[in-house]
Amino acid sequence: MQNELSHLDWLEAEAIHIMREVAGQCSNPVLLFSGGKDSLCLLRIAEKAFRPGKFPFPLMHIDTGHNYQEVIDFRDKKVTELNERLIVRSVEDSMARGTVKLNYELEPRNKYQSITLLEAIDEFKFDCCIGGARRDEEKARAKERIMSFRDSFGQWDPKNQRPELWDLYNAMTHKGENIRAFPISNWTEMDVWQYIEREQLELPSIYFAHKRDIIRRDGAIVPVTDVTPPKDGEIVENIMVRFRTVGDITCTAPVESHADDVQKIIIETAESRISERGATRLDDQMSEASMEQRKKEGYF
Amino acid sequence: MDKTDSLLRFITCGSVDDGKSTLIGRLLYDSKTILSDTLNQIEKTSHKRGLSAVDLSLLTDGLQAEREQGITIDVAYRYFSTPTRKYIIADSPGHEQYTRNMVTAASTAQAAIILIDARKGILTQTKRHTYLSKLLGINQFVVAVNKMDLVNYDQEIFNSIVKEYKALFDGISVNKNNQFSINFIPMSALNGDMVVERLENMSWYQGDTLLEILENVDSQSTNSNLAFRYPVQYVCRPRDSENKELHDFRSFMGRVESGRIQVGDKIKSLPSNQESTIKAIYIGDQLINEAISPQSVSILLNDEIDISRGDMLTELTNTPSITKDFNATICWLSEEPLNQGRVYKIMHTSKIAKAKISSIFDKIDVNTLSSIESEKIETNDIANIRVNLAQPIMSDNYFDNRKTGSFIIVDDSTNHTVAAGMINNIN
Ligand SMILES: Nc1nc2c(ncn2[C@@H]2O[C@H](COP(=O)(O)OP(=O)(O)O)[C@@H](O)[C@H]2O)c(=O)[nH]1
C-alpha cells in the first residue's frame, strides 16, 4: 500500500491544486507563457489539472522582439499541439505607442516587459496572471507569496502581502487589482529538470548544448547576434554552450556546456556551483537588490 | 513508488540572535546547495559591514528593508535536498511582535526545530514557540541547544536544559490526545558542529546529527491514514461538440486533503448527503486505481448527482460535521483590530462563507499561557472565539485533521487575510 508521495509527485499535486484555485476563484485569469522551461512545466501542470476540458484561461506571451527564433517557433508549435488560445503582446507595440521609451537603441528590454504586461492586463481586464517564478531563483523571491497581490499600478509591496497559511489561498481582488499566482513557487531548478525528464517534456533546442558564436565580456559569455554584436577588439569564439533560461537576447547569457540531453543537464545542475540567475541573466549582477526593485515596479 | 524519495516541511524557531539564520545557512551550505555566486555576494556584504568571517545568516535574510534593519521581518522559504529527501524550511522571526509570522510558518510544517542559546537557557520565547508549534498541530520537535562552543561544550549545561525543556513541554496542555516526538541535540551552528558534520568537541553526545534526525522525521504525518476528505475545487464539463465521448463527461477536480480512495469505493457528497461510488480516478489523462493524500486528482462517479465547488466528497460513516456554528482558536494577523459588528468572509477548504464572530471567550497571553478576559482582538493576539456562518461548512476538529479544521478570515472591503483559525469543539 502506497503511503507517501515522491517529492515530484508532491510538488505536482501542490501546483495542480494552486492552478485549480485560480480557476475557481478568479473570473478572468491568464497564463504567462514564454516558451521557457518553467512555463512549459506550467503547461503540463495545466493539462493535468484540467484535461479533458480546455484550460480555463488563455496563454499570453509578452514578446520583447528580441527573442531567439527557435523559441518563438517552439512556442507556436506547442500552442497548436495543445489547441489552446495564445495572446501575444509586444514591447515593440508599446514603443510605437510611446509608452516605452528606450534610453538607447539596443537597450535590454526585459524591464519594459512590465509596462507591456500592465497594458495587456488593462486591455483584457485580467484579474490573475499565472507565472512560473520560483522562490529559489533569487533571494528577494524567498518571501514571495504563492498568490502575490499587485495594486492597480501593478506594484508589489513587500509590506502589504497577504499571509498564506495551510493550503488556503486568498486570490480575491477588487476591480483593477491583480494577483500573480506562482504554482511552482516551491520548485528548485533541479526539481524543474527532474520533472522535465520524468514527463519527457519537449524543450526549445537552445536549452541543449550546441555550437554558437560568442564573446567573453566581463566574465560573462555573450552570444553574438544582430542585437548583441561584438565590440571593437573583441574576439569571437565558436564554442559549445547551452542556455539555462530563455528570454530577451540582450540579457540572457548561455553557459559553457556539453550537456546535450536532459540527463546530462541534471548531472550538471547537481554539480553546478552557480545559481541560474547569476549565471545567465546579464542584468541581475548589478545589485543584490535589483530584483526586489523590479518587482516593486510591476515586473513578474 | 520510491520509498527513499520524500518531502519534509519544517520551521525553525528561536529568539533573536539564537542563531536561526546561521543554522539555516549552515544546513544549506553543508548540504552543498549554496552556490558560489550567492556566496560571492555574501562575502561582499560581510565586508561592507566590517565583519571578518563570512556571515551565514546573510544567506537567509533577504529583503532590502530587512537587510537595512538587520532583522528578519517575514516568513522566508528555503530549500535543500539530500539524495533521499527534499526539504522546505519556513524561517520565521523570533521577535515578540511577530507571533503571526510564526503561526503562518508553522501552519504548513510537519516538524519544528526549537533553538536555544546554551548560554541563556530556556527563555520566555522558548515557551511561546513551543506553545505555538503545538497549537498549530506540529507533533515532531527537535530541540537544538546552540552555541555550545561558548559554554566549553559542557554536557551538564546541555543536560539541565533538556530537563527543564521536558518539564516546560509537558506543562503545555495543547493537543493532548496526540503523540509527540522530541529529539534533543547540542550544536554549534557557527562551526557546523552536529548540524551535518560531527566534529570532535562533543564526544559525550552519541545521538544523531541534526540532518540525521531530519532524515528520519515522519514526513507523511499520518494524513493518508485519516478519514477521506475531498473538497471539490472545480467541475470539469468539456461538452465538446466534436467529441461524442466527452458529451456526458463530468469530473470533480480536487485534492485528497486526507485519507485515500479507490475505484469502487462508496462516497457521500456533502452537504447534500447524496451517495454514489467511484467510477474512475484520473491524474491528467492517466487512469489510477487509488488516490492518496495529498494527490490532486479528478474523480468520476457512477451516479449523476449535483456537485459544485465548495462541496466535499467523504467516506460514508466517518464524516465531518456540517456546521454553521463552532468554537475556534484564532490568531489575528491584521494591523486593523477585529470589529465584532462586521460581517467577514471565511475561506475553509474550497468553500467561502459569510461569518460573524459571535463571542470572544478569552485571549491567551503567549508568554505565560494564561487566559485573559478581553473584548478586543488585535494584531498577534491568540483568542478563543465562537464563529457564526451564513452557510454551513464541512469540518473536523483541527487536531484531528489540519486540512478540514483550519480556516482564514478575510475582510472583504480590503480582501486582506486578517486572521487564521483552528476549529475545536464543533457543535
Ligand atoms: N559562537 C557562536 N556564535 C553563533 C552560533 N550560532 C550563531 N552565532 C552567532 O550569533 C549571532 C546571531 O546569529 P543569527 O543566525 O543572525 O541569529 P538569528 O537572529 O536567530 O537569526 C551571529 O553573530 C552568529 O554568528 C554558534 O553556534 N556559536
Ligand SMILES: [Mg+2]
Ligand atoms: Mg535571522
